[in-house]
Amino acid sequence: LEPVTVAISIAAVSALSGYLTYSDFFSCRFSECCKEDRPLNVSALKLDLEKKLFGQHLATEVILKALTGFRNNKNSKKPLTLSLHGWAGTGKNFVSQIVAENLYPKGLKSNFVHLFVSTLHFPHEQQIKLYQNQLQKWIRGNVSACGLSVFIFDEMDKLHPGIIDAIKPFLDYYEQVDGISYRKAIFIFLSNAGGDLITKTTLDFWRAGRKREEIQLKDLEPVLSVGVFNNKHSGLWRSGLIDRNLIDYFIPFLPLEYRHVKMCVRAEMQARGVAVDEDIVTRVADEMTFFPKDEKIYSDKGCKTVQSRLDFH
Numbered sequence: 001l002e003p004v005t006v007a008i009s010i011a012a013v014s015a016l017s018g019y020l021t022y023s024d025f026f027s028c029r030f031s032e033c034c035k036e037d038r039p040l041n042v043s044a045l046k047l048d049l050e051k052k053l054f055g056q057h058l059a060t061e062v063i064l065k066a067l068t069g070f071r072n073n074k075n076s077k078k079p080l081t082l083s084l085h086g087w088a089g090t091g092k093n094f095v096s097q098i099v100a101e102n103l104y105p106k107g108l109k110s111n112f113v114h115l116f117v118s119t120l121h122f123p124h125e126q127q128i129k130l131y132q133n134q135l136q137k138w139i140r141g142n143v144s145a146c147g148l149s150v151f152i153f154d155e156m157d158k159l160h161p162g163i164i165d166a167i168k169p170f171l172d173y174y175e176q177v178d179g180i181s182y183r184k185a186i187f188i189f190l191s192n193a194g195g196d197l198i199t200k201t202t203l204d205f206w207r208a209g210r211k212r213e214e215i216q217l218k219d220l221e222p223v224l225s226v227g228v229f230n231n232k233h234s235g236l237w238r239s240g241l242i243d244r245n246l247i248d249y250f251i252p253f254l255p256l257e258y259r260h261v262k263m264c265v266r267a268e269m270q271a272r273g274v275a276v277d278e279d280i281v282t283r284v285a286d287e288m289t290f291f292p293k294d295e296k297i298y299s300d301k302g303c304k305t306v307q308s309r310l311d312f313h
């Protein structure tokens with residue numbers, strides 16, 4: 001059989017079985033497809049988070065629930081907004097990548113996933129108005145092309161106050177704004193703001209002899225939202241997004257311990273296709289620095305420099 005005949009037969013069978021429409025088959029085969037109505041593969045996302053993300057039981061649980069609920073709800077009243085907080089190298093970008101890959105096979109490289117980095121895209125304080133206009137245009141254009149667009153804002157703590165409020169109308173409970181519905185879009189904010197509050201709570205649990213897995217969202221989420229709202233350097237200082245309850249979840253990323261750093265080293269070795277050597281794992285983990293000064297429990301940079309350190313061994 002010729003490839004064309006095979007393609008047509010597969011398309012016809014798929015269309016008949018209701019799995020894909022005929023035009024879907026061709027458009028999705030030859031260019032990337034906007035997956036607005038496709039259900040999320042919940043077990044794949046769960047497996048990814050549980051296998052790949054270390055030491056973040058709260059983030060794993062909340063992200064899984066939030067995405068599943070949102071994607072299964074055919075009548076969502078607003079876009080999904082997640083605000084991820086935590087110390088450097090604790091997995092915020094890593095999780096965004098996992099989420100993106102579970103929505104679109106090309107992940108962060110997908111045409112429907114957009115990453116904004118504050119210091120790169122919005123560097124000058126004097127140009128806030130310009131950035132606000134550009135941001136609105138960019139989001140409007142992309143959501144009109146694909147409802148299930150994903151927008152990731154990295155370095156929120158370095159974003160000049162007020163910029164993010166430009167997207168408030170898109171995050172609100174409107175059916176449409178100027179003829180466009182934003183209700184299927186996903187907004188993810190990443191920030192180091194609140195990292196100190198998260199560390200303090202995690203440390204309190206540790207000092208009280210309690211397991212970190214006992215920390216619940218209610219121990220952190222309220223402190224986090226208030227802390228971020230009152231922090232001039234959070235990107236969400238006095239933000240209407242918090243005021244109007246437009247952020248669905250504040251998700252804490254806990255500081256990583258020595259054992260988590262070791263897990264990151266092992267994962268990196270496996271990703272490089274080399275056999276895991278426990279001596280090297282220990283040596284790389286021992287090279288990292290830990291805080292607080294006395295107890296030395298949490299890695300200063302999380303797992304961030306693990307990859308480059310591994311190159312030396």
Ligand SMILES: Nc1ncnc2c1ncn2[C@@H]1O[C@H](COP(=O)(O)OP(=O)(O)OP(=O)(O)O)[C@@H](O)[C@H]1O
Pocket residue numbers: 052053054055056086087088089090091092093094095190191192264302303304
């Ligand atoms: N909790 C984790 N589980 C597994 N790997 C992790 C985790 N945290 C970090 N890593 C590894 O470290 C790398 C750097 O982490 P990542 O970029 O996600 O940190 P971040 O929290 O976004 O930091 P920053 O706030 O500095 O941007 C990731 O690509 C991943 O390989």
